[in-house]
Amino acid sequence: MFISLTTDFGDAYTATCAGVVYTIAPAATVLVLSDEVTPYAIVEGAMLLRQALPYLPRGVHVGIVDPGVGTPRRPVAITTGRGDVLIGPDNGLLPPAAERLGGAVTAHLLENPAYRLPEVSSSFHGRDIFSPAAAHLAAGTALTDLGPEIDIADLVRLDLPAPVIGDGELKATVLYTDRFGSLITSADENDLTSALGPLRHGTVLEASWHNGTARLPYEATYGRVAKGEALIWTDSSGLLGLAVNQGSAAEHFGLGDGAVLTIRRALAH
Incomplete structure (x- = not known):
């Protein structure tokens, strides 16, 4: 299973996420697409994912630009028409890429504690929630086991200014x-x-x-x-x-x- 990671974390924190993936799914192929998104720049991260993911193999793509980490914003997984799964915060980061990958088909909350790390911090959900979810999917876990399905119409969308x-x-x-x-x-x-x-x-x-x-x-x-x-x-x-x-x-x-x-x-x- 192919997994990509895109973050605003820099090297060390992103490498930690990759380490979590490999620990759970050692046979996965993990690519760090970027760890250089400008911190907190959701639009920049969304446009990078939108531009790059169509050129990557079908797989699980983790996007983490998450200034709302630890707040009630939701952790989600979105399946696409191409067959990918996009994982990250429900803050508008993922839908533009989903549209380029055949559209969002389903969305699930990442709520099941069995597929998180045993201790979840308030500020590093990339390590504790998103990376484990991606790894468990790569290891064969069904998406429906990670949490309940939600209406894709309820996903947060970016309010991008139109030309x-x-x-x-x-x-x-x-x-x-x-x-x-x-x-x-x-x-x-x-x-x-x-x-x-x-x-x-x-x-x-x-x-x-x-x-x-x-x-x-x-x-x-x-x-x-x-x-x-x-x-x-x-x-x-x-x-x-x-x-x-x-x-x-x-x-x-x-x-x-x-x-x-x-x-x-x-x-x-």
């Missing part, structure tokens, strides 16, 4: 900043085309925000501009972003998550 397509302009919100400092937005290439019409790479666009504006080329990739220069491009998940070739757009523009960008065709100088 706004206007006549000649596109408003998009920065969802997260990746590890290179690129600003990834809520809009995709189709949204851009709907707002501005067909665009050739190299077309100069204007991006503006609450206290600034910039003229940026729309390019296929970073290397189409000089080192240190900025661009608008479509990332590997299909979302529009602002990047700097071998630099950080977040630092360059002083922008971060939640910033609203208005993108238009630039007027000729």
Whole structure:
């Protein structure tokens, strides 16, 4: 059975989770997809899972970005149309990935103490609840044994801002900043085309925000501009972003998550 782990824990805590999995299911194949999600950044973690999991083998995928750990937020397992099981907190982290894996089919609470560690801390459910659940599933335990089924309609969903397509302009919100400092937005290439019409790479666009504006080329990739220069491009998940070739757009523009960008065709100088 293939198991992946995605966390905001860093190396040591994520390795502890992997150790729990191997202790219960020593024959499992465990991949740490990432332990570098920005701490507490649920949207960033959700977008990473959404982007990456379709390229991983079918299996059990544990996602842990859990600022509500120890509160009444629920630990859940979601089965998908592709046949995967997604395990993590019910805080919006998992549904975007489930949608990319054929949709959520069923959801269960992880309530049965027989499939947790004997002592459950108030702050490390990744070790004590989520990793044991994944390992027991890999070892052949039925999902129905881990806890009762719940209505998938009751799962927490992220309230992501939708892009706004206007006549000649596109408003998009920065969802997260990746590890290179690129600003990834809520809009995709189709949204851009709907707002501005067909665009050739190299077309100069204007991006503006609450206290600034910039003229940026729309390019296929970073290397189409000089080192240190900025661009608008479509990332590997299909979302529009602002990047700097071998630099950080977040630092360059002083922008971060939640910033609203208005993108238009630039007027000729």
